Amino acid sequence: MAAGSYKQFCPVAMAAEVLCTRWTVVLLRELIAGSTRFNDLRRGVPRMSPALLSQRLKDLESAGIVAREALVLEPGVHEYRLTPAGRELTPIVEGFGIWGQRRIKADLSLQHLDVQLLMWDMRRNLNPTPMPRRRNIIQFVYPELSATQRHWWLIVDPEEGVDLCSIDPGFDVDLYISVDLRSMTAIWMGLDTVRAAVGNRRMILTGDRQIASSMQTWLGLSPFAKERKLAS
Numbered sequence: 210m211a212a213g214s215y216k217q218f219c220p221v222a223m224a225a226e227v228l229c230t231r232w233t234v235v236l237l238r239e240l241i242a243g244s245t246r247f248n249d250l251r252r253g254v255p256r257m258s259p260a261l262l263s264q265r266l267k268d269l270e271s272a273g274i275v276a277r278e279a280l281v282l283e284p285g286v287h288e289y290r291l292t293p294a295g296r297e298l299t300p301i302v303e304g305f306g307i308w309g310q311r312r313i314k315a316d317l318s319l320q321h322l323d324v325q326l327l328m329w330d331m332r333r334n335l336n337p338t339p340m341p342r343r344r345n346i347i348q349f350v351y352p353e354l355s356a357t358q359r360h361w362w363l364i365v366d367p368e369e370g371v372d373l374c375s376i377d378p379g380f381d382v383d384l385y386i387s388v389d390l391r392s393m394t395a396i397w398m399g400l401d402t403v404r405a406a407v408g409n410r411r412m413i414l415t416g417d418r419q420i421a422s423s424m425q426t427w428l429g430l431s432p433f434a435k436e437r438k439l440a441s
Contacts, residue, residue: 227272228298232257236265237302240275240295242333245288255325274298303432310433314440315400322390324351327397328361332373334429337365340420346380347420350387384416386424399434 215222228234232254239253251262266289269275274295280286291298309318328349337345345365351358362374362382392411395401403425406412414421 227268227274230265230268232261232265233269234302234305236262236269237274237295237298238306240289240291241299241302245290246286247289250289252325252329255323255329269295306433307436310398310431310436311439315395315398315438318398319391319394319400322394324354324358324361324390327390327394328363328373328375330431331397331428332363332371334432335363335365335371336427336429337367337371339423339426340365341417342367344380345384345417345420346378346382347384347386348382349393350385351390351393352387353389382416384414384420384424386412386414388412396428396430397434398431399436400438403428 214226217223228237235254236250236257239250242253244250244253247262247266250266251257251259254262257265266275266277270277270289272294273292275289276292278288278290280288344367347363347365349361349363351361358375360375360377362378362380364372364374364378364380366372388406389411392401392406396403396406403412407414414424420427
């Protein structure tokens with residue numbers, strides 16, 4: 210898979226040839242998180258070109274890590290699923306995340322802000338349990354971003370799950386959240402809290418009080434948020 214070979218029989222070197230090409234571990238993160246369709250995978254790696262994503266999926270398929278499956282009810286549509294060999298990589302990829310959360314300085318991580326990735330992750334891990342048992346519309350506003358990236362909507366439906374829109378879906382909004390991207394990313398990563406952001410006016414919540422008061426709970430947070438920072 211790699212452009213060059215280490216030319217070593219060592220299993221570490223052989224595995225690195227398969228796994229250590231650019232974007233491969235990040236793509237595995239998306240597959241492990243449950244994304245199976247090409248467009249959903251793209252939303253998790255928005256800075257990866259479609260051509261490179263297609264190539265990496267072919268590489269992973271050739272390595273026996275991913276299986277490409279045609280959908281019977283949707284002609285021309287395929288899903289990418291981890292094989293047993295691919296699922297064996299789950300603790301390895303999770304280990305990367307745990308090490309990164311513990312050992313990479315917060316300020317360094319927060320230099321790489323990406324609203325598309327943040328909102329996609331939030332949509333994926335949101336916990337609807339504290340919300341009213343009805344359709345809930347939550348609009349995020351990032352005032353400092355360009356007009357095309359400033360507004361995002363989470364549609365939380367007890368029957369249909371959670372959907373993410375970057376274009377106004379046309380429903381009445383239950384909760385407006387105005388916050389800067391750095392603060393929201395820090396909260397998602399477990400480096401900040403909703404209470405602290407609201408307390409010093411970095412975040413303004415307007416609308417349904419029940420949804421607003423339970424935001425720290427329904428937000429879900431990054432799966433690595435519970436890891437304590439060890440980097441000084």
